[in-house]
Amino acid sequence: MAALLIGVLALQLGFILSYVAAFHQPVPRDIAIAVVAGEGVPDDVVAEVAGQLDELDGNPLDTRVLPSTASARAQMHAREIQGAFVVGADGRDTLVVASAGGSSIAGALESVIAQVEASQGRQFDVRDEIPVGVHDNRGLSGFYLAIGWVVGGYLLAAAIGLFIGAPTSLAQAAAHTAALLVYSLVSGALGALITTHLLGTFAGHWFPLWVLGSGVVFATSVFTLGLRASLGIAAVPLAIAVFVILGNPSAGGAFGANVIPAFYATIGRWITPGAGTEGVRSVVYFGGTGLGQPALALAIYSAVGLSLLFGFTARRARRRRQLLR
Numbered sequence: 377m378a379a380l381l382i383g384v385l386a387l388q389l390g391f392i393l394s395y396v397a398a399f400h401q402p403v404p405r406d407i408a409i410a411v412v413a414g415e416g417v418p419d420d421v422v423a424e425v426a427g428q429l430d431e432l433d434g435n436p437l438d439t440r441v442l443p444s445t446a447s448a449r450a451q452m453h454a455r456e457i458q459g460a461f462v463v464g465a466d467g468r469d470t471l472v473v474a475s476a477g478g479s480s481i482a483g484a485l486e487s488v489i490a491q492v493e494a495s496q497g498r499q500f501d502v503r504d505e506i507p508v509g510v511h512d513n514r515g516l517s518g519f520y521l522a523i524g525w526v527v528g529g530y531l532l533a534a535a536i537g538l539f540i541g542a543p544t545s546l547a548q549a550a551a552h553t554a555a556l557l558v559y560s561l562v563s564g565a566l567g568a569l570i571t572t573h574l575l576g577t578f579a580g581h582w583f584p585l586w587v588l589g590s591g592v593v594f595a596t597s598v599f600t601l602g603l604r605a606s607l608g609i610a611a612v613p614l615a616i617a618v619f620v621i622l623g624n625p626s627a628g629g630a631f632g633a634n635v636i637p638a639f640y641a642t643i644g645r646w647i648t649p650g651a652g653t654e655g656v657r658s659v660v661y662f663g664g665t666g667l668g669q670p671a672l673a674l675a676i677y678s679a680v681g682l683s684l685l686f687g688f689t690a691r692r693a694r695r696r697r698q699l700l701r
Contacts, residue, residue: 398625404436404484416465474506476661478632519629522652529596537604564589592652595677602684623647
C-alpha cells in the first residue's frame with residue numbers, strides 16, 4: 377500500500393510539474409520568418425530590418441530575406457518558415473502568418489512585430505495565409521483528436537496487460553498484436569469519421585486521417601504492450617509517464633514548438649501525442665507536407681514495441697521449456 381501511494385503521488389506531481397512547466401510562461405524562440413521588400417523599398421532597407429529583428433532580446437525571431445511575397449508564401453506552405461514581414465514604402469507594413477501551424481506562434485509573431493513597429497512609429501496589417509478551419513478553434517481539434525487516439529492505445533494495452541497478462545508464447549504475442557491492429561484500424565477510422573463527417577471539423581480528409589490515426593493507436597498500444605512484456609506491471613505507470621506526463625504537454629496543442637520550453641519542443645515531436653498532432657496539421661492544412669517526421673516517430677515506436685513484445689515473449693517461452701525438462 378505504501379509503495380502504491382508513493383507511486384501514484386509521484387505520477388500526480390509529475391503531471392502537475394510537467395504541464396505547468398510547459399505552459400506557464402510561453403516565450404517565442406527562433407520563429408522562422410521571412411523579410412520581404414514591398415514595392416519601391418530598397419534591398420538595403422530590407423537587410424537592415426532583418427538584422428534588427430534578428431537582434432531582438434531573447435532571439436524570438438530567426439529571419440531570412442526573400443525576394444518576393446510569392447516566394448515567402450511558397451515557403452510558408454512548404455513549412456520552411458512560419459511567417460513573413462513585408463516592409464512597405466509608405467510606413468505601413470504587412471505581417472503574414474499561418475495560424476494553422478500553431479495559433480500561439482501566429483499570436484507571438486503579431487506581439488513581437490507590434491512592439492517593434494510601435495518603437496519606430498510604424499503600423500502594420502496582419503494577413504493569415506493559412507488559417508485554421510472555422511470549426512477548429514485555435515487549432516486545438518487536431519490535438520484532442522491525437523490525444524484521444526493515444527489514450528485509447530495505451531488504455532487497451534494496459535487492460536490487456538492487467539487482465540490477461542503478458543503473452544507466454546509467440547502465438548499469444550501474435551494474437552495480441554493482431555487484436556491491437558484490428559482495434560487501431562477501427563478506432564483510427566471512427567476518430568477520423570467523427571471529426572470529418574459528424575462534426576465537419578476536418579471535412580474531406582477522412583482517409584488520410586484514418587491512416588494516421590491507425591498508426592498513432594498502433595504505435596502507442598504496441599509500445600505499451602512491449603513494455604508490459606519486458607517490465608511487467610511497472611509498464612503501466614511508465615506508459616503514463618511517457619504518453620501523458622511528457623507526451624501531452626510537449627505536443628503543444630495550440631502552442632507550437634517555438635513558444636514552449638526547449639526541452640518539450642525537442643521531445644514533443646518524438647512522442648506519439650506530438651506526432652499525431654503534427655500529423656493532423658500536415659494532413660489538413662499543408663497537403664501532407666511535414667508528414668515524414670511523424671511517420672518516422674510512429675514507425676520507431678511500433679518497431680521498438682514489437683521487438684520488446686516478441687523478444688521477451690520468446691525469452692520467457694524458452695525459460696518455461698527449460699523448467700519443464
